[in-house]
Amino acid sequence: METFTWEQIDETSYYDCLLDYSHAELTRLVAERGFKSIHADRLFAALHRGDHDDPTLFDRLQLPKPMLALLNSDDAPKRSPFQRIEAFPSNDGSVKYLYHLPNGAQIESVFMPFKNRNTFCISSQVGCAMGCTFCATGAMGFRKHLSAGEIVGQVLHMRLRHPNPRGQTTRFNVVFMGMGEPLHNLNNVMKTVDLLTDPHGLVLSERDIAVSTSGLVPKIEQMASYKKRPHLMVSIAATNDGNRSSIMPVNRAYNLEKLLACLERYPLRRRERIMLSYVVIAGVNDRDEDIAALLAMSQRFPSMINLIPMNEHELSPGMQEPEEKRLQRMYQTLLDAGAFATIRRSRGRDVAGACGQLTTQYERKAATQKGATPSPGTPV
Ligand code: SF4
Missing domain, CATH: 3.20.20.70 (Aldolase class I)
Structure with missing residues (x-):
């Protein structure tokens, strides 16, 4: 299986919190890792319309397994900017x-x-x-x-x-x-x-x-x-x-x-x-x-x-x-x-x-x- 990482690719802005990404930035980030824009749409909508603090949030999004693994990995951007x-x-x-x-x-x-x-x-x-x-x-x-x-x-x-x-x-x-x-x-x-x-x-x-x-x-x-x-x-x-x-x-x-x-x-x-x-x-x-x-x-x-x-x-x-x-x-x-x-x-x-x-x-x-x-x- 291909290995995906959160390291910065190309010119995409990289933030350590997912809430910092605009929809366009998230779409680019997701595309650079080989996923489709629909997956970025789902992720953005879930973060902004759902409860971004819910630990099971991503599991319900019908995302490709490698993307889910990436989102749940230790080096993924966090979901909340607050401690x-x-x-x-x-x-x-x-x-x-x-x-x-x-x-x-x-x-x-x-x-x-x-x-x-x-x-x-x-x-x-x-x-x-x-x-x-x-x-x-x-x-x-x-x-x-x-x-x-x-x-x-x-x-x-x-x-x-x-x-x-x-x-x-x-x-x-x-x-x-x-x-x-x-x-x-x-x-x-x-x-x-x-x-x-x-x-x-x-x-x-x-x-x-x-x-x-x-x-x-x-x-x-x-x-x-x-x-x-x-x-x-x-x-x-x-x-x-x-x-x-x-x-x-x-x-x-x-x-x-x-x-x-x-x-x-x-x-x-x-x-x-x-x-x-x-x-x-x-x-x-x-x-x-x-x-x-x-x-x-x-x-x-x-x-x-x-x-x-x-x-x-x-x-x-x-x-x-x-x-x-x-x-x-x-x-x-x-x-x-x-x-x-x-x-x-x-x-x-x-x-x-x-x-x-x-x-x-x-x-x-x-x-x-x-x-x-x-x-x-x-x-x-
Ligand atoms: S000092 Fe207070 S009132 Fe003045 S601009 Fe700053 S936050 Fe606003």
Whole structure:
């Protein structure tokens, strides 16, 4: 019998996790080992539509025996990018997950139930280079870009555990609002969009996916050039350059005018709006003049404003949630002026809901226990 190996052949990209392969890459990999494209189709579909963690997954696929042997061999790419996963269920119905990567790092994602569709909030990096002062992930600094497999693995993990209210596991929304600046890792984020929308996999629409950026103007321009692109969300957080630079250092490179001019040029599809996220911090950006300036910005292009009350955490001392009365006044002012606006409250507050909070708590606990691995969540 011919011997097959996982060694790299020709120019095919080689990854150590099967979830990193696009359908085209998997097809090439399989073809180079002498198998048919239908076998790659079955493998891709099983990984993305089934439970990639199920040890018997490949046995049910009607694959040639040599291919099955190859997939089950010790040097085969692994099926999951994570070593272990812990779940932290919240009283509000959301569940926060902590994923342990093979290099010892952790990332987070959040399942958020909504009336018609579930939303999965996922991470794109370990840590973040952007340093926003209201954010626990920003305090970690940048550690690593996540691969497409490490990003899509979060979605695949959550969708199987959280079917939507109609029992489906193939209809949901994905938002890149977890750890990291997604546009700093644009190639892997766009590959993830390809993986999630692939006709051989979950066939999600790119309109079911939203990417939130702190305002990396050249990367927004790059994303605008892609035919298949997710919704764009931009974090504003302050209405003048002085304030914005002090809480979002990215503003020193791409100030508000550069950012807004770029958003004016951004090619929107029919009925599409750019989501402007505004973290409301008491006494910092919740004055009447802030809301008037935010309104003026939002009128420069089709937009929707998301007011997000500050989720207080220990890594941003002095940054507090606004009074409810104040928040409602801001919201009403926007509505009265004809803006599309919502208030989005953080989910999972009782389980370290702020982005990066769970990971930083975990790291501190591990450090104080001198290398021990605390396990505060439920292993899943
Ligand atoms: S808010 Fe987003 S971009 Fe800013 S530091 Fe946090 S993760 Fe990074």
